[in-house]
Amino acid sequence: MHVLILGGTGEARRLAGLLHGAEVAGLRVTSSLAGRVAAPRMPDGEVRVGGFGGAEGLAQWLRTHEVDALIDATHPFARTISFNAAAAAAAAHVPLLALRRPGWVPGEGDRWHPADSLDEAAALLPALGRRVFLTTGRMGLAAFAHLDQLWFLMRSVDAPEPPCPVRMEVLLDRGPFTLEGEREVLRRAAIDVLVTKDSGGAATSPKLTAAREAQIPVVVVRRPPVPDGVAVAATPEEAAAWVRQFSG
Template identity: 60%
Template sequence: MRVLVLGGTTEARRLAGLIAGTVEVITSLAGRTTDPLRPAGEVRIGGFGGVAGLSGYLRDERIDAVVDATHPFAATISGNAAAACAASGVPLLIVNRPGWTAGPGDEWHRVASLPEAAGMLPSLGRRVFLTTGRQGLAHFAGLDGCWFLARSVEPPSGDVPRHLEVLLDRGPFTVAGERELITRHRVDVLVTKDSGGADAKLVAARELGVPVLMVSRPPLPDAITVSTADAAASWLRTIRR
């Protein structure tokens, strides 16, 4: 059985580790980082060329199943995968990690997009901890009245805010570390995406009384969906029978 995992996440790496040796697993990475964490099994780096290109790949490589374990905000590849699998008759599963839910003591402001976040931001604070990824920095480039601490794995390119400090780092992060970072930089608002997973920065923001501007997820394609890599491995076992 040949399984294509659309990866780049913790869940994708765990799934590859769970199924490598029992099936032939190929993990596809977008190639946006120069030194990605590599999963078990074969690794493919780069795009497919849209729905037609992915459909051709599924056919040429004789793929028996696709698991979309990409980032919750990777809407383009998720949509392409759904369309290509439907056209090719290849089973598709989406691994969608649970999102975050505000609790007591949280001050969250939900928005639908990064442009909407940029529009609301000046009303919430001026010293911004921005954890939305380097590709979204251009949306905040015109906010000269704000100072930004942007954390990403790779240096940003293109338009960036005028007052910007870049922190190159890769998690996991601790609550104590996030609390120290927010305090040291006098951050008064956190901007992030509802990515789910570890939430040390959200706990630190709650403890320090820092408001959070939360970008909601795009809708998922219509497909079977699970929330963990272990559940995805179980699904693959059912279609092997």
């Protein structure tokens, strides 16, 4: 049995490890990474790096490499990849599962402002603060480039490319992050508003706790929906159990 994991997330690496160590005769696991991060953390098992050429290219890869099950364990905001995976799985008649960690839920004392896009998030900022901690990644900075009256601290794994906000400091770092570290970032940079995507998970959630403690407003970009008709697992363990049902 051949399983293809569309990866790049911690959950994808955890799933690859679970399947790689599973006592399932003949189980082959391939993880696919998009190649957008210069030095990605590598999962167990076989790895391929790079795109497929859209839904049609992915469907052809599934057929050529005799893939029996496809798991979309990409970032919750990798909308294009997820919809290509759904179309490719349907075309190649391969079962598909989306592995999605649950989104964050606001707690008592949170000052969240939901947004449906980065553009909408940018439109909210001038009324909320002047010193912005931007944690939406290096892609999509063009949405904030016109806000020349605001100052941004932008955190990402790799350096961003223009267009970017004029008044911006770049912090190159990779999670998981600690609560004490996030408190220090907010304090040192005098942050008065945080922008994040609803990525979910514990690796980057301490910033939300730090913002709550400091009574800083948080603009939270909602995640796109999973394509219609695609089964969803919340944990790598659930996804591994889904794979095992095909291996008997």
